[in-house]
Amino acid sequence: MNAPFSFSESGVAPKAPADAVKALEAAHAATNKIAPLWSLKTFVAVNPYLGLSSQRFEDAAQTMAQVAGARMTMPRAFYLEALDSGRISKADLAAALEEGGYHGLPQDVESFLSLARAEKAQNLEVLPTVTDILGHQSDKDWTGLMVDKISAYAADFFDEGQASWVNVAREAGLYAGWKKTASVDRSVDIAGLRGFRKAVKAMPDTAEDLIGHAVSLLGVNEEAIDLYFHRLLMSVGGWAAYARQKVWQAELYDRKDTCLLEFLAVRLAWDLALWDLADHTPRFVGAWKQALQEHATPRHQQAVSIACVFQAAYDKAWQRDFIGRFKVTQVNKTPPRKAVQAAFCIDVRSEVYRRALETASADIETIGFAGFFGFPIEYVPLGQRHGGAQCPVLLQPKFIVCESVAGADKNEQTGILDLRVFRRQAAKAWKSFKLAAVASFAFVETMGLTYLGKLATDALGWSRPVPDPLVDGIDKDVQARLTPDIQSGELAGRVTGFNDTTRVDMAEAVLTAMSLKTNFARIVLLAGHGSTTVNNPHASGLDCGACGGHTGEANARVAAAILNDAQVRAGLKQRGIEIPEDTLFLGALHDTTTDDVQVYGEEAVPASHQDDLAQLKRNLAEAASMARAERAATLNIQSGKSVDAQVIARASDWAQVRPEWGLAGCAAFVAAPRERTAALDLGGRSFLHSYNWQDDNNYGVLELIMTAPMIVASWISLQYYGSTVDNKVFGSGNKVLHNVVGTVGVLEGNGGDLRPGLPVQSVHDGEKLIHEPLRLNVVIEAPIEAMNGVIEKHEAVHQLVDNGWLNLFALDENGQISARYTGNLNWENVAGSPLSEAA
Structure with missing residues (x-):
């Protein structure tokens, strides 16, 4: 194996690699930056930027550009078209720029627009890994091979019942099972990485030891290690997200699960193996030195900041109309009894x-x-x-x-249960027969024609989905x-x-x-x-x-x-x-x-x-x-x-x-008495939570709303947002090309990474976007000091509202949106004048 990497030839001050303890700490920190992905059986909307909530929106956009080459905004042309059409006004841009915090940009609108129109669109600069560098220099797609191989192994390891044959290596654990499998898999050697199996065999036997060993050999110092580990995970981000869900579920029940840490070790092992297989020419060594410096001090990408300003202006433009729709309304304190x-x-x-x-x-x-x-x-x-x-x-x-x-009496209940169990067992046996390696071809030849009727009625839309008695195991009269x-x-x-x-x-x-x-x-x-x-x-x-x-x-x-x-x-x-x-x-x-x-x-x-x-x-x-x-x-x-x-x-x-548009178009969340919104046509774009703060002693219900439904709504909003602005990274691509893998998720085509988000067809109708890329606008009728109390008490809420992941507004006693949250427990009225902290 090649010698450990040294900075002594780089012309910069040498920096020692992070030690094993620091490496493990950084590895755990990196795993917490990955948003979880639930399986297809219980697919729920998840904020794809969940692990970055502690960062400001623009900072997170810089991070995602660096570690995944991902956009967190629409392409520049989208916003310029919105500006030219009047969808965004220059006043919206001025308000966005006035909020400040955008790195190195002009503060006046005309100068900003001159820069935005003059700068040519650039590809986002993603931080390179060893696999990327070697592939680029050898003109081989080693990154694509790595993704396919890790994805195939993960599909096998995480399979939830689709595969008829279970991978016995999974009993050893994710990393140990991979090491055992990769040590005998000749396909990587055949693809051109000769010696890959030998390199894997020489690696440590545990994920923890591998992480410490690899960091030392590759010379990854403390300044570079956080982004480097995050970059590794995002290079196979779909499967990393699914592993994060396993960890999430374990933590919910006070259990421990190390599968995401082990998954990071598998991805790191690929870099380590390719490091060992590479010819350490000055060109290769120099490129890796440069990569480590970029991981330690990543370059701020101006194009990302410009897009974030445009997105803030786009949000404000939508808010103008939304705010104006709330009119003075009265809440009937003693309404008549309804039927x-x-x-x-x-x-x-x-x-x-x-x-x-x-x-x-x-x-x-x-x-x-x-x-x-x-x-x-x-x-x-x-x-x-x-x-x-x-x-x-x-x-x-x-x-x-x-x-x-x-x-049902005891005898009838027992009979129903026995029948259901029998039918479920029969259904399971029938499925096993259809999918068995020996019987599958014979099944098609002998039974295939019996499915013609169902194929015809399904294809023509003549059938209605009904419970399958062999699956549900209950007759229709019992179901009722x-x-x-x-x-x-x-x-x-x-x-x-x-x-x-x-x-x-x-x-x-x-x-x-x-x-x-x-x-x-x-x-x-x-x-x-x-x-x-x-x-x-x-x-x-x-x-x-x-x-x-x-x-x-x-x-x-x-x-x-x-x-x-x-x-x-x-x-x-x-x-x-x-x-x-x-x-x-x-x-x-x-x-x-x-x-x-x-x-x-x-x-x-x-x-x-x-x-x-x-x-x-x-x-x-x-x-x-x-x-x-x-x-x-x-x-x-x-x-x-x-x-x-x-x-x-x-x-x-x-x-x-x-079949339907789901939650596409979601843009607002309103917690108020129904009278405030009853006269409004919100176009199926608003979450509506009934809430009367006058009846809320100690604001316990307000706290519940802001820490549960509001957060869940923000997850939904940001999943649709992410799948819209960059479907390649945060979505799941074209539904027509989907292949279900392990009943866990989908691949787009026959390989590649697990796709984590929504299909293109869920946000776009083929001609235009149906989901408008907006951050959630939350409107709550409650005293400002009460909302500030919840924000101050709960870090998750504080991060959402202070870091720009959603916009928070207050509804006054007349039913009009009167104030906007500006951060640090401060508010301003909707005309822009500041309010006191407890206004």
């Missing part, structure tokens, strides 16, 4: 449906609340021992709720009787359900957080949401993010069952919350693809409420039709044909690349 109160998720898609439902009936009031309805549960389907986490990924499920069959069991119990040694006190506690907490403690309607509908789609690997990404990438009916049904419980109501009455005897809570599911709303538990609705329910269902159907008509404008619906039929058909069209 229905319908609570929907804060999801932007609900905004369209809520407006439609309120239009369908003036006797319906809608409420916005996080779609898990305050119940962080693990929901276990009938006959299973474990279920999915029905709560935001920021939270750990606190309760286990099992599914049961309403009205499924219900959550909220009573305390036990499953495989784990406590399930809720005890008497916990049920009351949870009910009080959810009603308080919803600002719903008085004036209950006769029917209170709790509507979770999900999406119907076929042949779509990212289907769960269209379901409820607040439910961890699952549909939300389980949470809605659990909440309704608890709030209908007589003992719970008696307990709430003792705590000052009196629910009328004639108030009935019902769970429901809003299908955001079709806008149909399914109401659960109809069979248990008493005769006294049957007419109310019938009227509600008519209103829901009317609202669905109105919502479809509004959404059709962006769905390329054919004229002259039924809009309803065309929108609904998208749910079963297996060739449809965008």
Whole structure:
């Protein structure tokens, strides 16, 4: 192996490589800069810049340019076109420049524009690795080979059930398994890196030892090591993000997982191997010396700063119209009792449906609340021992709720369970037969023709997605009787359900957080949401993010069952919350693809409420039709044909690349009484959270909103933002080219890195952007000193608002946006005048 790298020939002061302890500290720090990526089963929106929240937006943009060659803004031409068309004004640019903090740029608009128009577009300068340098100098794509090989190994190691044969090397751990595999894999040697296997065999046996050894041999000093490790991880950023999710989940349950550290060691091992295989010519050694100096003192890229100014101006231009839409409104302190109160998720898609439902009936009031309805549960389907986490990924499920069959005695329940288990086992055996290496060809030859009917109906869009009885294992009549069991119990040694006190506690907490403690309607509908789609690997990404990438009916049904419980109501009455005897809570599911709303538990609705329910269902159907008509404008619906039929058909069209637009277009988050936004058409672009600060003792609900729903909304906003401004790095490319790997994620084509974000088709319609690249604009009606208290208390919130990751505004007592947060607990009025800290 080649001798350790020395700075003595470089002409600069020698700097010793970081020692093993410093190397491990830097490695751990680098892993924390990677945003997690959830698997396709529970694909949830994640802020792709999560690990950089402690940096200002512009500084993070410089970092991402250096370590990934990534843009955090649109190309310069996008902003210049917006300026020329009047979308951005010079006043917007002046306001952006006045905020300051942009490195080395002119402060007056004309000088800035002269620089921006004169400077030619340049490729971002990414920091080079050993693999990059050797590939460039030998005119070989060793970086591409490295990505393909690491990706193939990671796909094997992280496989969640797609592969029929499990890689036995995974038992050794990620790094040790890779070392064992790479030591006998001849493909890299055959590709031209002769001696690669030998170099790998000589490497240390543990990830920790490899990291210390490689840093010493490569001469990576303390000044360079942080960016170098970050650069290594971002060179295979998709798989690094998936490994980060494994670490995230372990930390959520107070466990330890080292897979991302080991993944870094694997990537570092490639640099170490290529260092050993390289001819250490003066050209190669000089290039690596220069690379280390650039890692230690990276060059500030002016093009990045210019783009950040334009983005700030672009945000301000949108805010001008948004701020002006809020007019003086009155909040009725003693509103008349409504026939229905319908609570929907804060999801932007609900905004369209809520407006439609309120239009369908003036006797319906809608409420916005996080779609898990305050119940962080693990929901276990009938006959299973474990279920999915029905709560935001920021939270750990606190309760286990099992599914049961309403009205079933012990014998019937046992029979249903036995049948379901049998059908699931049969389905598993059938799948194994279809995919087995020996049987697969014979299966196609003998059974292929039997699938022609299904292929035809699916291709023509004549079928509707329905549960497969061999998969779900439950007959249709039994499915209608499924219900959550909220009573305390036990499953495989784990406590399930809720005890008497916990049920009351949870009910009080959810009603308080919803600002719903008085004036209950006769029917209170709790509507979770999900999406119907076929042949779509990212289907769960269209379901409820607040439910961890699952549909939300389980949470809605659990909440309704608890709030209908007589003992719970008696307990709430003792705590000052009196629910009328004639108030009935019902769970429901809003299908955001079709806008149909399914109401659960109809069979248990008493005769006294049957007419109310019938009227509600008519209103829901009317609202669905109105919502479809509004959404059709962006769905390329054919004229002259039924809009309803065309929108609904998208749910079963297996060739449809965008059955719906998901949360594309999201731009704002409003936490205020519904009266403030009821008269506004927000175009399905705003998260709406019901909140009345006058009823919020000690501002506990405000703190909850700013530390949970607001953060989740910012994650969603920034995922769409990242997938828009640089889909190559932060998105997942073209859906037509996707290949599912390990049920974990997708590759674009047959190789390369795991793709982490949204497909191009989720943000672009083929002619124009549907998602506008904006940072989230948060509007909260609450005293400024109360919001400052939350910002000061919570570092995650402080970083978001002070470092420019979102824009925070205050709504005044008249319903108008009056103040804007400027950082360091300071605010200014919307005209630009400063306000006192506790104004």
